[in-house]
Amino acid sequence: MHGNVKENTTACNTKYGQISDHNQIDREVLHLEVPDAIRVSESVIPFEEVSCFENFKVTVGGSIINAEIFKHHLIKYYELCRSQNSFLHEHILEPLNSNLVAGVISET
Template identity: 50%
Template sequence: MMRDADVSPSDQIFLDLPQENDPSNSRMLCYADIPPSDQHENASDLDEHLGSEVLNGIRLSESLITFKEVTSIEKFSIVVNGLALDSELSKHLMAKYYEICCSQGMFLHEHLLEGQNCKLVVGMICETINIADAIRASKITTSSDTFAVWYKSLKGLEIFGMNVSFLLSRLEQLMSLASKSKRYTETRIKRDKAKEEKEVLELKLEEVKETISRLDVVLDTQNLNPERLEAEFEDLANIPW
């Protein structure tokens, strides 16, 4: 039986993420954890040897089929390193994963790096399903930080061998559109602010124009000549006492 202590730091990247079918709450019995003396050559021998607990949990796959042979969800099985992991996912998650695999015409886990433990594999599959759902539910207003988290997780899954290139491609397109929308929104806000400032300045300009016009009327009404006033002032100032 697998223990948390057996999980490497790299595995923990996916195991710490919340899942609908939390792998940490499942009974993880991997073929690699069974002592060599207890390993049997076929699934029926293993089931007979280990009893009903294996029948209700992870077990050796009786056969290995290609995705082309999967004609319905009943024939869909998640097999990694010869072990069927179907029991570790709820029916809901199995159905979602089946739909995603069908959309790509292949098992997304088909090229996982060899030697991955069962708990990590289940975690990666659940994370793939979660991100796929999140991408489909995302909005153009979804934050760039959220997109970045999904992107980083998908790149990590890709390193382990999960086929998530189609999700990365879709996410990159959405990120590009969201970025353009954000820039447009920011530019529009700046323009609207500039227009408001212009309106304030135009209003102020109208007030200044009105003031100038009013003062022009006052000056015209007084009908005074500055040069003549200056001359009269000097004449008056110079008159003898």
């Protein structure tokens, strides 16, 4: 690894083992702008396996929309989902626009 590149790792334990999120991009060194954006979800873990905020992903229509929700709203929504022990957005109609879903979550 290049001497100026930093590694940032977040890990959460689940029943299936440890989930890690490895980010090793130092944007200043590489001069990249990587905006937060909607990402496609490869798989969705069951809510029972969400053991921390870091592995809480709001998935709508196969896309992770966490980047569309302010972090403080996302934390409150995570706490609400934890209190109900389920993904409250799980049964949202798929054709709904992800911006609309993010707005609904922010207003919840």
